[in-house]
Each structure stands twice: as C-alpha cells, then as structure tokens.
Amino acid sequence: DGGITQSPKYLFRKEGQNVTLSCEQNLNHDAMYWYRQDPGQGLRLIYYSQIVNDFQKGDIAEGYSVSREKKESFPLTVTSAQKNPTAFYLCASRTRGSNIQYFGAGTRLSVL
C-alpha cells in the first residue's frame, strides 16, 4: 500500500530531551512538509523540503530541526529549545506538478 507513515503514534518527552519523529513515504513524492496542530487550531508549517538534501524553514521553525537525506524520509527533531512541544504533528507530501498534499496519521507529542 502506498502512503505516508508516521511513527510513533504517541511520544513523550522529558525536560531537556531531544526527540525525533519519523515520516516515511513510498509515494515517490518530491516535496515533504511538517506541520504542528494545537488544540482547536489550524495547522502551522514548521519545515518543508522540495528536493533531497534541501529544506527550508516554515513559519514556526524555532526549536525544531529536520534532514532530507533520502527522498522517502523526512524526520523531524524536536529539540530541548522548543519550550512548548505538546502538540499533534503531521507530515505531508506532494508530488511535483500536483496541487494536493497528502497527510500521514500524525504523532501526538506530550511532555512528561
């Protein structure tokens, strides 16, 4: 089955800890995106990548980092500098020439 796989589904972070959220797609999509969703709010763009080995900051990149070493993978690291990391994180991807972004099932991150 083609799709976008995010893992884990639930993640808990301790104070001062970095955690990494995984996003893998087997759709052969070129562009990948990370969004954050807070309760009762819309999605906000954290980082995005149009091609391998290249990525750009979105609107709320502070406290986050990404890498794009492979076309199918776009992991997001929530660093200790992100003081309010509790949120629902969604990964999306899009193929060049298409307008639609397809979303993974999300990772819910909480702070212990």
Next chain:
Amino acid sequence: ELKVEQNPLFLSMQEGKNYTIYCNYSTTSDRLYWYRQDPGKSLESLFVLLSNGAVKQEGRLMASLDTKARLSTLHITAAVHDLSATYFCAVDRGGTSYGKLTFGQGTILTVHP
C-alpha cells in the same frame, strides 16, 4: 502575511438542514483546498479549487472559489451525521512559496438527529 479566516468556528446542525462555511483570505491566491479531519485523525483532501469561479461537488458537499472576493465557501446540503468533523480551508501562498499552505482555524461541524 497571508491570513486565512473561517467562519463559523463551531457549527451545530440538524440532520437534513443546509448550511455554508466561509473561508476568507487576505492576499491574492488562486489555489485553495478544503480538508476534513475526524477527531484524533489525519487530514483528508476534499476539494482542490484552482481558478476563479471553480465549483466542485462531492455528495452533499459543494465548494466554490471567488478569487476576486478572496472567498471560498463549503456548502452542506441535507446534512447527515457522518458529516460531523472539522473542516479546514487552506490557501497556497503561490509564487516562490508554491506548495506552502496557510490553514484556517477550522470549523467544527456537529450534525444532530
């Protein structure tokens, strides 16, 4: 900075009734998307509107785009319980920011018997 505003934010409807969700945006764009999200779940693409006057329909939902008024509507006809969800509009920033979406706050729709 592009701002996207939806209204209403909460909508409680009776089954069988009609209603419209509005999506206003602040700067020029000719690409607008509607998504549906069930509680705790991911987003599902509903409609892609790519030009002024575009109208798309799927079942009891119909979406339209007026780029001159910077307004999109999502019209619900004869609502049924299965339509209960949160609906988001998202606007593509275009140009060098093509593919970057700005989302509205979402409209939580609850359909009652």
